[in-house]
Amino acid sequence: MNTIKFWAVFTVGVAAGAAVALIYAPQTGEKTRRQLRRSFEDASDYIKDTADTLGDHAEKYVKRGRGIVEDAVETASNAVTAAKKVVQI
Numbered sequence: 001m002n003t004i005k006f007w008a009v010f011t012v013g014v015a016a017g018a019a020v021a022l023i024y025a026p027q028t029g030e031k032t033r034r035q036l037r038r039s040f041e042d043a044s045d046y047i048k049d050t051a052d053t054l055g056d057h058a059e060k061y062v063k064r065g066r067g068i069v070e071d072a073v074e075t076a077s078n079a080v081t082a083a084k085k086v087v088q089i
Contacts, residue, residue: 007050015043 018039022032 004054011043011047011050015039 019036022035022039025032
């Protein structure tokens with residue numbers, strides 16, 4: 001299971017567990033609804049923060065990948081240039 005699926009399932013499980021715990025808690029309905037609303041807002045904020053973090057990591061790895069590809073292209077270009085010099089001699 002990849003990391004994104006793991007965190008998605010984990011987040012859904014946490015939210016479901018919190019919702020069930022709040023629903024069965026011995027308190028008034030208004031207070032329970034307020035707590036549920038607050039919990040969902042917190043979960044939404046957490047998911048947004050996690051998505052931003054994942055985006056930042058993805059951007060970092062894309063830049064790293066581009067650098068590696070550029071280095072490989074430069075190395076191949078240098079090898080072709082050297083090979084052309086050897087063939088012309």
